[in-house]
Amino acid sequence: MRTRFDLLLILPAGLFALAFFVVPMARLALVGASGPEGLGAYFSVVTNARHREVMLATLALSAAVTVATLVLATAAALFLARHRFPGRGLLVAMLTFPLAFPGVVIGFMIILLAGRQGLIGQVSDALVGDKIVFAYSMAGLFTGYLYFSLPRVLITVMSGVETIDPAMAEAARSLGAKPWHVLRDVTLPALKPALVASGAIAFATAMGAFGTAFTLATDIDVMPMLIYTEFTLQANFATAGALAIVLGLVTWAALLVARAFGGASVAAAG
Amino acid sequence: MIDPTRIEARACARTYPNGTRALHPTDLGVEPGERLVLLGPSGCGKTTMLRILSGLDRPDPGGRVLFGDDDVTDRPIERRNVGMVFQSYALFPNMCVAQNVAYGLRLKGLPRAEREARAAHYMRLCRIEALGARRIDQLSGGQRQRVALARALAAEPRALFLDEPLTALDASLRETLREEIGALLAELSVTSVYVTHDQVEAMAIADRIVVMSAGRIEQIGTPRDVYERPQNLFVATFFGETNRLPDTDGRTHLVRPEHMRLVPPGEGIAARVVATTYLGAATRVTLDSEAGPMRVLDHEARRLAPGDAIGVRVDESRVMTFPTQPAPEPRPS
Numbered sequence: 001m002r003t004r005f006d007l008l009l010i011l012p013a014g015l016f017a018l019a020f021f022v023v024p025m026a027r028l029a030l031v032g033a034s035g036p037e038g039l040g041a042y043f044s045v046v047t048n049a050r051h052r053e054v055m056l057a058t059l060a061l062s063a064a065v066t067v068a069t070l071v072l073a074t075a076a077a078l079f080l081a082r083h084r085f086p087g088r089g090l091l092v093a094m095l096t097f098p099l100a101f102p103g104v105v106i107g108f109m110i111i112l113l114a115g116r117q118g119l120i121g122q123v124s125d126a127l128v129g130d131k132i133v134f135a136y137s138m139a140g141l142f143t144g145y146l147y148f149s150l151p152r153v154l155i156t157v158m159s160g161v162e163t164i165d166p167a168m169a170e171a172a173r174s175l176g177a178k179p180w181h182v183l184r185d186v187t188l189p190a191l192k193p194a195l196v197a198s199g200a201i202a203f204a205t206a207m208g209a210f211g212t213a214f215t216l217a218t219d220i221d222v223m224p225m226l227i228y229t230e231f232t233l234q235a236n237f238a239t240a241g242a243l244a245i246v247l248g249l250v251t252w253a254a255l256l257v258a259r260a261f262g263g264a265s266v267a268a269a270g
Numbered sequence: 271m272i273d274p275t276r277i278e279a280r281a282c283a284r285t286y287p288n289g290t291r292a293l294h295p296t297d298l299g300v301e302p303g304e305r306l307v308l309l310g311p312s313g314c315g316k317t318t319m320l321r322i323l324s325g326l327d328r329p330d331p332g333g334r335v336l337f338g339d340d341d342v343t344d345r346p347i348e349r350r351n352v353g354m355v356f357q358s359y360a361l362f363p364n365m366c367v368a369q370n371v372a373y374g375l376r377l378k379g380l381p382r383a384e385r386e387a388r389a390a391h392y393m394r395l396c397r398i399e400a401l402g403a404r405r406i407d408q409l410s411g412g413q414r415q416r417v418a419l420a421r422a423l424a425a426e427p428r429a430l431f432l433d434e435p436l437t438a439l440d441a442s443l444r445e446t447l448r449e450e451i452g453a454l455l456a457e458l459s460v461t462s463v464y465v466t467h468d469q470v471e472a473m474a475i476a477d478r479i480v481v482m483s484a485g486r487i488e489q490i491g492t493p494r495d496v497y498e499r500p501q502n503l504f505v506a507t508f509f510g511e512t513n514r515l516p517d518t519d520g521r522t523h524l525v526r527p528e529h530m531r532l533v534p535p536g537e538g539i540a541a542r543v544v545a546t547t548y549l550g551a552a553t554r555v556t557l558d559s560e561a562g563p564m565r566v567l568d569h570e571a572r573r574l575a576p577g578d579a580i581g582v583r584v585d586e587s588r589v590m591t592f593p594t595q596p597a598p599e600p601r602p603s
Contacts, residue, residue, distance in 0.1 A: 165358050165360060167356040167357075167358050167360035168360045168361075168362065170326055170347070170354060170356070170360065171354055171356060171360040171361075171418075171421075172362070172373070173326075173346070173347050173348045174324065174326075174347050174348070174352055174353060174354035174422070174427075174431075175348075175353075175373055175374030175377060175421070175422075175425055176348050176349075176351070176374055176377040176378060176425070177348055177377055178348060181377060185362065185364075185365075185373070186362060189362070189363075189364035190363075190364075192364075
């Protein structure tokens with residue numbers, strides 16, 4: 001009886017997944033193989049030089065965003081979890097505010113900051129007579145994704161910090177540990193599960209995000225833009241479908257590696 | 271080897287930002303190699319005193335902490351060479367048992383061979399030599415506290431601080447471990463300060479007990495001193511069981527259950543049995559007497575039932591007398 005009841009529990013989600021995930025994915029996979037190259041379309045990230053470059057650029061961008069987000073968010077979370085001061089609530093609210101923004105708004109804000117009429121350009125023009133503009137490039141995209149990922153990672157890591165027994169750091173200190181040793185030997189190992197989980201979300205978001213890139217420029221070479229161009233502008237459905245499937249698989253594989261790495265150490269950490 | 275150090279607090283107080291005094295200005299000396307137990311109800315300031323002595327917290331300005339002749343007041347705990355043992359064990363889950371025990375030695379930069387030999391020595395003393403390769407989540411609570419003790423001792427600290435180390439363990443384990451810890455600390459003659467709210471634990475571990483309440487020291491003495499010659503009403507009632515006899519002339523009279531005996535009805539103070547608890551070696555008898563409710567230990571294997579009439583005789587030489595409320599001003603010593 002219990003088994004039958006449990007099956008009922010999974011039924012709605014199962015039907016949903018079938019209708020909106022499995023069926024379209026299967027169709028997409030078929031479309032991907034329907035072009036003149038056939039199944040070869042799936043290997044275009046290896047065979048096609050441009051596709052390969054875009055895939056590598058997207059992976060590099062996402063990895064850089066993930067690392068930068070983890071470093072910034074962990075530092076901020078450690079400070080915020082240990083200190084109570086007036087305005088702390090406001091600061092946390094400000095840091096987590098971008099959670100509510102769509103990618104388009106983030107892109108718009110990057111243009112306001114680092115675009116041709118942007119704040120950074122005006123200030124640098126006034127100071128050194130040279131207008132610094134980086135909104136319409138990978139650097140702009142990096143800034144946008146960083147802004148976008150920071151809140152999620154910050155929230156996860158902050159709640160992670162609060163679950164660490166303060167006595168662990170005190171025990172380490174009693175044995176002679178300086179703040180740097182406590183960070184290396186106690187805090188970061190304890191935060192590993194939170195860092196892996198939130199880093200995975202930051203990475204996957206950066207791999208697939210489209211709105212920000214689309215707002216900044218159409219010629220930024222990241223996978224979602226490439227898929228968009230192939231699909232909408234070239235009407236190259238097979239290539240677009242194959243690239244979409246490959247993007248999904250590559251992201252999934254990268255996350256799997258991260259989880260295995262984090263999971264193994266989590267199990268060892270108990 | 272461990273070098274016993276005298277630890278001293280001079281006029282140490284601690285006030286929270288909201289103005290609450292966790293500890294009033296207090297002097298306290300711990301002799302080299304002594305096992306000193308800080309005992310009191312929660313909120314009495316015992317943990318505050320421990321944290322000030324160890325260097326986890328600073329005393330209010332004016333307070334000093336001395337290790338031997340060194341004034342260590344301005345030195346944080348990581349520069350005091352002390353050991354800490356916590357109620358929550360606070361072991362590092364990302365390291366195995368042997369790595370936990372050797373952690374302090376690694377920070378000191380000891381060569382690997384020496385580190386391993388010393389860790390092995392203290393693991394043997396704490397009876398965890400067979401657990402070296404285990405992960406922390408594979409250990410029982412008692413084993414974890416042994417690892418924590420070995421880790422603190424392996425660094426050969428000038429003093430060892432234990433904050434309610436047995437409180438998270440079950441009763442039978444607590445009894446075994448407190449005897450072992452007491453014996454081990456005596457054998458190593460490491461200066462130790464041990465915080466507990468458990469009177470029996472304090473008596474088993476302590477050379478001297480410091481009874482605290484409301485941020486002040488009420489009495490310092492050997493377990494026998496504190497039990498047999500409590501200096502005030504608080505100590506007498508907190509430390510061990512007492513029966514209260516009728517007040518006379520603004521004075522309160524207390525007597526321990528073992529200094530009373532049951533006599534036939536009509537003799538002594540008239541009483542009626544309310545309940546009995548058979549303890550094996552003795553029976554604890556709860557009475558309703560004409561002098562108020564009382565508890566008496568009966569060693570004569572009487573068969574008493576609730577409602578039985580009985581008499582109680584008090585050993586007058588063991589009655590402890592204190593001025594009735596307000597309690598006397600505690601004297602920090």
